Amino acid sequence: MADKSNLLIFGATGSIGKYIIDAIVNARDSFGRIAIFTSPNTLTSKPDEINALRHKGVDILVGNIANRDEVLKAYDGVDTIISALGRGAIAAQIPLIQLANETPNIKRFLPSEYGTDIEYSPASQHEKPHQQKLKVRAALKEVRSDLEYAYVVTGPYADFPFYLGRSRSPRGGTFDVVAKKAVLLGDGQGRISLTACADVGKFVAHTLTHWDAARNRALKVNSFTTTPAEILAVFETHTKSTWSVEYTPLDELRALEKEAWDNGAPEATVYTLRRIWTEGGTLYDRRDNEDIGVTQTTTLSELVEDSIRKQVEELAPKH
Structure with missing residues (x-):
């Protein structure tokens, strides 16, 4: 422009x-x-x-x-x-x-x-x-x-309290730093693309400054693609501990989703979105980061470290 x-x-x-x-x-x-x-x-x-x-x-x-x-x-x-x-x-x-x-x-x-x-x-x-x-x-x-x-x-937000956080509905997936417990969706090996909240801002700013490439398009952008199992491994590395792990298979996730919608439960939307992500709904033939000039994004390791700090701070005594 x-x-x-x-x-x-x-x-x-x-x-x-x-x-x-x-x-x-x-x-x-x-x-x-x-x-x-x-x-x-x-x-x-x-x-x-x-x-x-x-x-x-x-x-x-x-x-x-x-x-x-x-x-x-x-x-x-x-x-x-x-x-x-x-x-x-x-x-x-x-x-x-x-x-x-x-x-x-x-x-x-x-x-x-x-x-x-x-x-x-x-x-x-x-x-x-x-x-x-x-x-x-x-x-x-x-x-x-x-x-x-x-x-x-952008796909799902990665930061705590979003995907890399402790969930109020753990069967829908959670990474609980204090309990050292994770619930992984599917078999834990399904790939998912996530975006740091700060990178959402970066993508919007770059969309505006690279308008010729962005005009009248759906830009598929993200920070990184990983798996729940890989995320867990990074949490374990940063906390220097082995976590307990459970899994919510897709069939169970779909059942939880249906029950939540039938009962008008507030977590219904969360279950639907997480089922979509687990089915591969964040994966594309290509991503459009470089079309709008974004070559560097926040890493999984950085976001896990931030989630650990915030989860610990959340439970610390308030003075």
């Missing part, structure tokens, strides 16, 4: 949004104006985060994401929208896309795609956790021809 883009980010203080805004701010020489749209509640509940962003030159726009006039006001003077809205707010992107379509100065929209590939197989259209993101993709297919998009598909 010859001219520097002016960016507006939704969800910038959320669990993945904070990594995205950090990466963008770190690459701020590549961009023009950087702004976030946040709610009055976030302004008061996360003052330190908001003030830190303001100190770094980020414009803080406050409003209601459901208020058409407030969103349109925020769209003034920007050309690129980046959404980092969480799973519970995915559908809220559809009116944001429709308003972007009505705003000629908006040229690019990156929806909140970070995570599982929602078109990984013909079965994807029926997966319950995919439904809202599929509607978002459908909305982007209806926009004017000069409103471009990119889907940054």
Whole structure:
């Protein structure tokens, strides 16, 4: 892009949004104006985060994401929208896309795609956790021809408290540092691609600075591909101990998934996603890291070391 883009980010203080805004701010020489749209509640509940962003030159726009006039006001003077809205707010992107379509100065929209590939197989259209993101993709297919998009598909987040953490539903997979216990999915040998949260931010920033390669594509990017057994071996190396190991075969995982959905249990989505990953839903013929100029990513060893530290700190007495 010859001219520097002016960016507006939704969800910038959320669990993945904070990594995205950090990466963008770190690459701020590549961009023009950087702004976030946040709610009055976030302004008061996360003052330190908001003030830190303001100190770094980020414009803080406050409003209601459901208020058409407030969103349109925020769209003034920007050309690129980046959404980092969480799973519970995915559908809220559809009116944001429709308003972007009505705003000629908006040229690019990156929806909140970070995570599982929602078109990984013909079965994807029926997966319950995919439904809202599929509607978002459908909305982007209806926009004017000069409103471009990119889907940054990262696969599951690796960091603690995500894949490399201790799970509240251990049968769905867990790496418990304190108990020195792991539950591996499948036979433990199935390959899975994971992404560090910091790398999600890096991928988004590089998508924006390598737009010719990213335009109107689903970018399949990740930090590394490994197996549950390899992950366990790294945990054992770092903790200098042998862990106890159990397995959740795919048939059992599918049964847990069905039971959770039938009972309206909150872990239903987790079981579905982990079943998809165990079936090979994060594996591709090629990954697109280098297409957007990303040649270095966080390593499994670095993330395991971080998970160990955070799990130990979590249980340490608070003074």
